[in-house]
Amino acid sequence: MTPKRKKRLIIILSIVFGTSLIVGLVMYSLNQNINLFYSASQIANGEAPVGARIRAGGMVVDGSVKRATDSLRVSFALTDYEHTVNVVFTGILPDLFREGQGIIAQGKMDENGIFQAIEVLAKHDENYMPPEIAETMKAKKEAAQ
Amino acid sequence: MSFKFPQWFYRLASPRWFYEFSSKLLPWFIGAAIILLLTGTVWGLVFAPPDYQQGNSFRIIYVHVPASILAQSCYMLMAVAGAIGLIWKMKMAHIMAQSCAAFGASIAIISLATGAIWGKPTWGAWWVWDARLTSMLVLLFLYVGVIALRGAFENTQSGDKAAAVLSLVGLVNIPIIKYSVEWWNTLHQPATFTVTEKPAMPPEMWIPLLIMVLGFYCFFTVILMQRARLEVLQREMKTSWVQALIKSL
Structure with a gap:
């Protein structure tokens, strides 16, 4: 890498890390409001x-x-x-x-x-189930009780 | 630094080489996209079992999840291409970044729209300002901003540079979208697909979803290549090889 390209790489990396840092701090301070x-x-x-x-x-x-x-x-x-x-x-x-x-x-x-x-x-969770499986699970749960 | 990339990497930088190379690859990707999308759609919409709570409305997952994954991958590709273009002054990288922007914006709209359509019957609301939905909307605005910024410059090179910097600044949004459902209380459920864990659904549900994701990626490759090829022709209009190509038509 030529010195010029290296310099540009460093500038780009500092842009990315700089914005991440700023946004990270803002989000940290606004934590409760984002919930x-x-x-x-x-x-x-x-x-x-x-x-x-x-x-x-x-x-x-x-x-x-x-x-x-x-x-x-x-x-x-x-x-x-x-x-x-x-x-x-x-x-x-x-x-x-x-x-x-x-x-x-x-x-x-x-x-x-x-x-x-x-x-x-x-609120939906990330679990998806066909109805038959849901019924067997329910039956099993009831049998165990 | 005396580090050297392999030769093909330097070849990628040549618009002419890309034009010829992509014309060989395109038919394969078109074929794969058609087969995968058809299989996935028919399997997902007709043969996959309904969900025990949501019934058939859960089937929108087969469009929503691939579109959302792709909207984020497309953004990362755009930002990385922009960075390469900035550092190595590579024309081809900027062409790629430009081709990503419009596709990314459309796919982000699809993701938001399908999410809203699913949200109404499932959650009871079209839109909620939770962290996941909001950060996804920000992604759409970033795409639109990148497109507008590039268009605002008369000089192509300045437009490329400005668009690349903006897309790099917006890169911070990607981890926020990904982890929004873990960092904060959101209405949106956690990720359906993760690399490390098995999906929380039976195979007859997630296999068609996986096929759809692969199909969307192939479709993306096709659109990206087509747009990039058009852009190559437009930008290289004055070169002898494009002139010769046009004459031969």
Whole structure:
């Protein structure tokens, strides 16, 4: 490599590393703002602001979903297996919403410590399964219990 | 430094040599792309089993995942080609980088659009400002920026240089896209395909996906070569070999 090319290589490498460093530091300082949602523990520990619009994420607790008979109102509990947050929502839930499913709810905490959701999104994981396999797995799980 | 690259590396720098070499390779890649994409599409859309939760809407994975992988690979290729062009002043590298930009922008749009179409029934929202989706949108803007910046210069060489620097600056976005689902809480699920681990789905689901990814790469190679060949002819318009080629038509 000629000295001129070497110099250009060094300039290019410093551009790449320089921008990575800057962006890295910015992201590090904005860490909490980039997170899409607060976990149930974060809300329980008071890390999430009360009264402000936030998102809460977690698993829907088995057996906690209660639907009102006369409206679209539904209440359920959200957990990260350490703490639990009670959520109330009025509206249409996504197809993937079910007990044991990870979801993200947007809304705010009211003074009674209940999360008033205005939007519920289902979170999907990276596991895909044909229905037959899912059924055999479920049957096996039930047989083991 | 007395380090020398093998001879073929220097030959790659010659637009004329590339033009002749690529015309021999093209039919193979066209054939492979057609076979792989047809097999993958039919297998993925018709024969692969539906997902136990999402049903048939999961099949969009067979377009979304290859498009997303390719959008990122294409960007890396563009940035590396730009760097080579800057350091060694290689015309061919800039031609390659230019050919990557437009394809990359289109494939990024496909990735975002298919993701949105899948997101509506699955998540319940077309768009969410989570880290993965946002960084992917930034990738699209980078592609558009690189195209616009190159076009803003009348002088081809200055345009090439500016576009290469911008694509190198934007390179930092690639690891952010890749690790966004691990570093932060996102709505988007973690990677479907990783080099180190087995995919979290049975073979009858991931084999057609793998075929589609390979098919997309072949398709990308075909488009890239075609665009680069056209660009070679345009940039080398005044040379004797292009003149002779045009006369022989």
